[in-house]
Amino acid sequence: MNPVIGLDVSKGESHAQAFSDRGTPYGKTFRFKHDLDGLASFLRYLQDLESFTRQRPAVVLEATGHYHSPVIQFLDEHPYLYIIINPFLSHQAKKSQLRKVKTDVADAYQLGEMFYKEELEPYKKRGQYLMNLRYLTRQYESLTGMYVQAKLQFQAVLDQVFPEYHGVFGDLYSKVSLRFLALYPTSQSVLAMSENDVTVRIQHLVGHVNSNRWSLERAQKLIAAAERNPFRETAFPSHLIALELLINLLLQYQEHLAKLDQSIEALAEELQEYDLVQSIPGIGTKIAATILAEIGEIDRFDHAKKLVAFAGIDPSVFSSGKFTATRNKITKRGSRRLRTALYQAVRCGLKGSRNKRIRAYYDKKRAEGKLFKVAVIACANKLLHWIFAILTKKEAFILD
Known part of the structure; x- marks a missing residue:
């Protein structure tokens, strides 16, 4: 068996739907409040599923700002594996269904099913400093x-x-x-x-x-x-x-x-990565702190392209039949704050040619006929690849 609990989180309460295995719901949807009594009843709900399947269940929930904080802290204390997914992914999964149903019960059920259909990665704790x-x-x-x-x-x-x-x-x-x-x-x-x-x-x-x-x-x-x-x-x-x-x-x-x-x-000075990120010309203390805070643990990303997608500066793709669009906007589906910090870092690097490598790349894009904002976003993409290399290799940036 491969047990999981889909958790639809809202303000002050959640709805949970358990699955003992793929396509096999376990019991009815369970509702609990985010207080001591409610979380205690949720623990009994988890333990009941664990006793039945003889395996510790995972918990799947959407990122909901601060609403899910009590549940996450509770799962950390006991400790249960949990997976936090981007609301966009769950929204896309709902759109693929023929029936359009939007209730807390249906959402909890759908989140549990996503565990078996999608390749979801367990949530990795960012650590107290980064949070x-x-x-x-x-x-x-x-x-x-x-x-x-x-x-x-x-x-x-x-x-x-x-x-x-x-x-x-x-x-x-x-x-x-x-x-x-x-x-x-x-x-x-x-x-x-x-x-x-x-x-x-x-x-x-x-x-x-x-x-x-x-x-x-x-x-x-x-x-x-x-x-x-x-x-x-x-x-x-x-x-x-x-x-x-x-x-x-x-x-x-x-x-x-x-x-x-x-x-x-x-707080940032306690992190080794703080000085590493600042080794890139154009990135000062505030921008470095924001970049690290928004990225979190770098090992959540096994490739620079995933980090670029997380920032929302990857190009959207549109094609139909023999037609493929050649002028595509960025997705903007990631961290807005990370995008802003990268944009500021590029502008600072370009000012007075402080970052010669960014300046050369920017000039190249402009020579290709790219508009100012397009060239800056291209530089931000390049910059994020450098940041990924720095954080994964634990090596300072070298300006050629």
Whole structure:
């Protein structure tokens, strides 16, 4: 016998269908909640099938974001073999059926049948470091998106209060710039002070003894900007309230992003592969951490082409009869975050010809008439092959 349990996971609960062997369902579909009592009953369900077949059953389930985390941790603790499949594969299997049925019970049954029809590989644990790294890099990406949105809102409000403030400080979003603006948000509040007072205020915010000249220059630019400003006071007090809230929000985002950045770097430095991936010109600390976190254990892929498919940068194929398409888009069915990291790595490598091998390959593709994005994706494909070789051989990249 070859027992398996198909598991359809949803928020807070799952439906399980057991098979003692191919084409032989065992019992009825079993529903359990993701709490202690529910998982305990699922364990008895597993043990009952194991006792009947005299073999330890495998468990097949779809990747469902964080919904399946309680079940996975439970299976690791006991330990049962489990297989996590891409939802796209199960969706394709459902499409091949004549009857279109979509229920949790039917999904659990279909997942169990896939175990016998498809060549599914057991899930290999990524390890605590990689799982933590993935979570942190994704949190960083999410928080960065919110930070960018807050910056856009901040600029919109600033343009209605103190538009000439842009360009006073080298970085509008530096702590000194934001904190000064929080204290003096209008041109009138700036012009009410002397040049010396403004310099002292900036000096105090900077906190460096040797910044007197820089503070004086900023004060002079600030006063000049206040004099050019089209209005002294805003006609809408609500703008000042919004500006204060957004400044505080931006400072909080900066603090949280800095903490995440430190945590990511500290965790990534525990991995040998971290330095190996950074040996490729154009790949810095953040991109390297994201690439490692998204790939996980490299031994999940026995060929570079499988890693390319996982990233979703493999070309789609379309042919019918004697016709075969020659211009195909990439599949985009893999990890979006990995694709983004590879794209950034290629752009960094091309900038200033930092990565000469990538630059040469890019120039070759452009000379062949490829469009910019097509050439960059080709470079990303090439880059991922190098990363696969580096991670499997445990050798640093050699730039010819």
